[in-house]
Amino acid sequence: MxxxxxxxxxxxxxxxxxxxTEVCELADALGRILAQDIQAQLDMPPADNSAMDGYAVRLTDLAEGRVLPIQQRCYAGDMPETLKAGMAIRIFTGSLLPPGADTVVIQENCQEDEHGVRILEMPEAGVNIRRRGEDMRVGEVLIQTGTKLSAAHIAQLAAQGHARLSVYQxxxxxxxxxxxxxxxxxxxxxxxxxxxxxxxxxxxxxxxxxxxxxxxxxxxxxxxxxxxxxxxxxxxxxxxxxxxxxxxxxxxxxxxxxxxxxxxxxxxxxxxxxxxxxxxxxxxxxxxxxxxxxxxxxxxxxxxxxxxxxxxxxGRRDTLPTVRHAILQGERHFEGDREEFIRVQVGSDEQGRLLAQPFSNQGSGVISSLPWAQALARIPADTHVAPGDVVRLYEYSQWQA
The missing domain is CATH 3.40.980.10 (MoaB/Mog-like domain)
Known part of the structure; x- marks a missing residue:
């Protein structure tokens, strides 16, 4: 053997x-195997923008009790004006950061009236700003050849404007x-x-x-x-x-x-x-x-x-999925000179440790064990498994996908 x-x-x-290979439309790419490296063709974000609804300010303009007049209300998609000294621009999530601003104060820490906005809690410099390219930078390899495309990959590809892909047949x-x-x-x-x-x-x-x-x-x-x-x-x-x-x-x-x-x-x-x-x-x-x-x-x-x-x-990069470990429930001696792969259900204890519960009848003709089991637990040949012993776990969610 x-x-x-x-x-x-x-x-x-x-x-x-x-x-x-063949060309695949992005809408049909779920589950396909990528036949090319995908590089970022855009910086993401493409420009500094606000991570929160709030007010764009200069940190040096802030002082206790001072009211800053509202210069502009700038929504996502609008072009902001250059922030003037001593003023604030009302800004929203995704709005471009106005030139001259260095901080965004979240609206929960502000009070606005007809005179302007008062900052109730002093922010740290540079907070609540998403900087250009902090997510993806032009030329960076985002997805490697041989990757099976998931919904998460589709989101990344769409954000970068990739409408057609080279995939393996x-x-x-x-x-x-x-x-x-x-x-x-x-x-x-x-x-x-x-x-x-x-x-x-x-x-x-x-x-x-x-x-x-x-x-x-x-x-x-x-x-x-x-x-x-x-x-x-x-x-x-x-x-x-x-x-x-x-x-x-x-x-x-x-x-x-x-x-x-x-x-x-x-x-x-x-x-x-x-x-x-x-x-x-x-x-x-x-x-x-x-x-x-x-x-x-x-x-x-x-x-x-x-x-x-x-x-x-x-054409996948990873042919062998991850093998995890679990604590096998129960005590049993496994006889013979072959490793056993027993059918188990997988759970966890209060500490988050994986537990493997064997099916009651491990006979090779017991088809009813197949839909019951979630994984195969690998037991070395001629082994006595005691309570608390750890075994290797081959989960169907990984090995059949």
């Missing part, structure tokens, strides 16, 4: 960074399930059959990762059918996932089918539970990953192993 981290790194490096991924015992949901079950849960599950996981299109095929257990399905998927997919059928049984025909179309399968036994069997091949210079047939195992392997590969194929 190979170690989990070794297998994960191999998958993360298995694909090529994309070379094909989105992926098409194929899924091949095999097995005469599988039938689609919604169809009547014959004796000995079960519903195909892997295909819709993996489709949903792929779409959550912003894959553009998913093609799913099911092949009966014949070499010809599996080979034909693989060739069909490889013809227009960037990545193909197969589920089950790579063991050594009489009907485990995925391996010979891949070899029959020019692929060479590297079959691993990964030191992880669930999800020991995993295979990687290249066909027509495209990666093909064979997942275990058990839905719980396939779910875990996809989250931890396949998602980094997809991020690389998408």
């Amino acid at each position: 190979i170690e989990f981290d070794v297998a994960q790194q191999r998958l993360a490096r298995a694909g090529h960074y994309p070379e094909t 989105r992926l098409t991924v194929g899924i091949l399930t095999t097995g005469d015992e599988l039938t689609p949901a919604g169809q009547p079950l014959l004796p000995g059959q079960i519903y195909n849960s892997n295909a819709p599950m993996l489709r949903a996981q792929l779409l959550a990762l912003d894959v553009a299109r998913v093609r799913a095929l099911h092949a009966p257990d014949t070499l010809e059918a599996i080979r034909d399905a693989l060739q069909s998927l490889l013809a227009d997919c960037d990545l193909v996932l197969t589920v089950g059928g790579v063991s050594v049984g009489e009907k485990d025909l995925v391996k010979p089918a891949i070899e029959s179309i020019g692929g060479e399968l590297d079959l691993w036994k990964v030191r992880m539970k669930p999800g020991k069997p995993l295979a990687l091949a290249y066909v027509q210079d495209k990666p093909l990953v064979c997942l275990p047939g058990n839905p719980v195992s396939s779910y875990a392997v996809f989250s931890l192993m396949v998602s980094p590969l997809i991020r690389r194929l998408q």
Whole structure:
């Protein structure tokens, strides 16, 4: 068996960074992967302006009990006059700072009447002013190539006037399930059959990762059918996932089918539970990953192993998300020579420490644990976990996004 981290790194490096780009309108850029560095083309703010509603003054003009006549009322978007000595300009949030003013006094600390404004509380010099370029400066790299664009990035891009962007083309991924015992949901079950849960599950996981299109095929257990399905998927997919059928049984025909179309399968036994069997091949210079047939195992392997590969194929800078730590609730001995990735819910205690609560039944066939869990907690092989022990936490919100 190979170690989990070794297998994960191999998958993360298995694909090529994309070379094909396209132009995307800002309105359609959410979730796209940036194919260019974005530089500031404007200073932000573009000029000194007021951070508050108040009065623009010269600090040297202020004295206890002194009333400053109002020279101008300047709203955001207006051009202010040059502030005259001994006077004040009424100013509002976003208003340009008048030439000659060096301080903005917030309106709560002022009293205005028909004679002018009296400052009730002396300010410090320069307060309540947003200086030109303090947020972004012309030429500064704001967003790097390979960033997945969020709503926050969209705000930054819009503020800088970027209406069109260079982004990487989105992926098409194929899924091949095999097995005469599988039938689609919604169809009547014959004796000995079960519903195909892997295909819709993996489709949903792929779409959550912003894959553009998913093609799913099911092949009966014949070499010809599996080979034909693989060739069909490889013809227009960037990545193909197969589920089950790579063991050594009489009907485990995925391996010979891949070899029959020019692929060479590297079959691993990964030191992880669930999800020991995993295979990687290249066909027509495209990666093909064979997942275990058990839905719980396939779910875990996809989250931890396949998602980094997809991020690389998408062109993302960060292929491996952050791993946090949590205190595992309860006490248990984990036997065996494989690391375990147990399904947990995540909470926190009064001190803000993360807590991981395991699902009561960690069997690899317990599909009901999947919607219940929020993360996988990583347990070293042959380990006794005592109350208060800290474990590594792989949160689905990070690893499936």
